[in-house]
Amino acid sequence: MVSGGTVEARGNIVLGVGANGGSTKFLVNGAGDQTYSVAAVAGRLANVEINKASGTVSAAAGTTTLLVSDFTLTAGTFAIAASGTLDVGGNFTVTGGTFTPNSGTLHFNSTAPAVTRTIDVPTSLTLAHLKIGGGDGACGI
Numbered sequence: 001m002v003s004g005g006t007v008e009a010r011g012n013i014v015l016g017v018g019a020n021g022g023s024t025k026f027l028v029n030g031a032g033d034q035t036y037s038v039a040a041v042a043g044r045l046a047n048v049e050i051n052k053a054s055g056t057v058s059a060a061a062g063t064t065t066l067l068v069s070d071f072t073l074t075a076g077t078f079a080i081a082a083s084g085t086l087d088v089g090g091n092f093t094v095t096g097g098t099f100t101p102n103s104g105t106l107h108f109n110s111t112a113p114a115v116t117r118t119i120d121v122p123t124s125l126t127l128a129h130l131k132i133g134g135g136d137g138a139c140g141i
Contacts, residue, residue: 009034012060015042022046028057028076035060044069044089050097052076059084073097080104080128091118094125105129 003022010030020043028034028050037060044067050057051074059066059081066081070090079100080086087107099121106127110117 013037015039015045017041019043019045025049027051029053031055033058035063036066037063038066043067044087046070048072049074050076050078052097056100073099080106091120093118093120094122095120099125101126101128103128105131107131109133 003024006025006027009026009028012034013028013036015036015038017039018041019039023046025047026045026049028048029052031053032055034052034055034057036057046069048068048070049072053075056077056079058079064081064084065087066085067087068089070092071086071088072091072093072095074095075097077098077100080102081104082102084102084104085107086104087109089108089110092106092108106129108117108119108131
């Protein structure tokens with residue numbers, strides 16, 4: 001776990017067993033396309049920001065789920081794995097770039113009780129599937 005500061009990912013991202021983002025900002029800003037691969041029991045990344053001049057961030061072969069605390073798309077393209085899930089436990093913001101849902105699910109999932117989250121997107125955002133609820137299925141909107 002890393003706490004504080006910013007980690008810049010300019011190449012492909014590999015999250016191993018036990019990975020946990022702590023409170024660090026994880027900035028994905030490499031040139032061209034980048035992939036993320038996640039071990040089956042990897043933890044949640046904190047504060048992920050996609051800010052790319054060009055290219056797409058997408059799941060590597062075999063990866064279906066990416067767990068993040070906060071997600072921000074500023075520039076570039078982010079693609080959910082086909083039939084996969086982007087699991088957001090905190091805030092979700094799209095101020096620029098392209099969010100590509102493929103046939104995947106955007107899941108707002110927080111196990112913390114009575115927590116307010118912010119969802120800030122452009123005038124419209126097209127999703128294939130949307131799921132809102134914590135680990136116990138409880139949800140208040």
